[in-house]
Amino acid sequence: MRHSILVAFAAVAAACGSAALAQTTLEKVKANGSISVAYRESSIPFSYLGADGQPTGFGWEICGKIVDEVKKATGRADLKVETQAVTSQNRIPLMQNGTIDIECGSTTNNSERAKQVAFAINYFYTGTRFLVKAGSPVKSVADLKGKKVVSTTGTTNYQVLRKVNAERGLGFDLIAAKDHADSALLVQSERADAFGMDDILLYGLRANATNPNELAIVGESIQVEPYAIMLRKDDPAFKKLVDDTLVALIKSGQFEALYKKWFQSPIPPKGINLNAPMSPELRDNLKLLSDKPAT
Template sequence: MRIQNIALVVSALAAACILPSHAQTGSTLDKVKASGAITVAYRESSIPFSYLGADAKPTGFGWEICGKIVDEVKAVTGRADLKVGTQSVTSQNRIPLMVNGTIDIECGSTTNNTDRAKQVAFAINYFYTGTRLLVKANSPVKTIDDLKGKKVVSTTGTTNYQVLRKVNADRNLGFDLLAAKDHAESALLVQNGRADAFGMDDILLYGLRASAQKPEDWAVVGEAIQVEPYAIMLRRDDPEFKKLVDGVITRLVKSGEFETLYKKWFQSPIPPRGINLNAPMSQDLRDNLTALSDKPAG
């Protein structure tokens, strides 16, 4: 599987360890207007939401939406000269980097849930997914119950890791749950035979499969466990910025542009290899295009 496995930069690691007393305070828009800069966070392998393209630059569904949000920030703050910085984040460090002010907005595949809402805020939900399994196409693992006595990997800092730990205990499956630093490393453990399955949000698994050198060598299997919403992540206690972000998403939905973007990234050939994920919009997402809710998972 030809998936980039880029080491975390030292600065990001250091920022993740900063104590809560250094947390960013005040309005994001005031900060941006005063500094003339905004930092947008991206993921390196969360296809098709936010990932590195063939040119090693961020791209994807969430990334494109965040670009439209940045355009609105420029207009509202009057900073046509706004400097847009980018910051790679992982499942493990994305929340600390938001809390301490290193990043201003995160455009990836972050689940909106009540536990995370104690530390950060979320915009209107823009995707719904459930935990499933990435395995080799010839694997005997077809369902969650087939994991008994196997080795399963998931990515550190994700809700999926917690979901798998719970289902392991609830069903008494006794599988060995491994933790990897990012999605690319998780997939690599399966490729190298060090794990039998990679448990993650199904749409991300389809993205990883599509980006593989031989997609036919991989399969996404098992029933979906615990359907959850994705949303763009923001700092807490900043209603002005959340209103702006929600307003951009609302306009995209009502104008039909959101559905156009969905078809572009989920139902059309996408970079880097022009493979179509063929992932139709779920009923949960269609319902939220009407409700425009930011309701978290439990």
């Protein structure tokens, strides 16, 4: 009997959940009078906690512009913004079950994830590049022949470098370090010639170094991947609102101003400048306005 009651309760709960998710995001937000905006706690400079413990960043500011448009679309000037911290592990499930309505962080838009969630127009591109000592002869992948190259264990970057090494017959010694800080330290202490990782993370590591001028980021990007705002799947009306907001920011010049603010100017909490120039891929997409995923 107890088992039957539990099964019945679960069925009712599932039905209620399905009914809630049957609403479009705009319908849900209008009915609830609130929108749940997800942030990352340390995804600098996209979405992270500032000195005041509140979310901030490039993606977070863009989310704020989107919320303004949601208020207009729903007629809810009193719309409440509920914030929700997410991680790499739980961000997609929380989007699928309706806990969060939008996520503006450093989420890669790829084909596998596109089976579970939707993505807006790509708003950043990153690829594997290399951190080296300033003045190093290493300027490209070809220069790694016979060198010592480090990457962080468990990352896609490590797998990419292993593949490139085999395919091009470069014969470099690929070392695995436990985290990004250890990888960078191997280069700084000259125990490795280069550290391969997402370029935006390398810019952050260089900016936080004791002497940033001692380090350089070199090489063409390998396996470039886009970051995009994440949304629920099969909700074309909300995706259009988000895409239209991004297009308006891009065409007005506000997007580029936000980029300069967060990637090429001192940012909180330490006033560090990442000095990360806009990639050719992102510049191209400001014209193409594509949401194409990485394969």
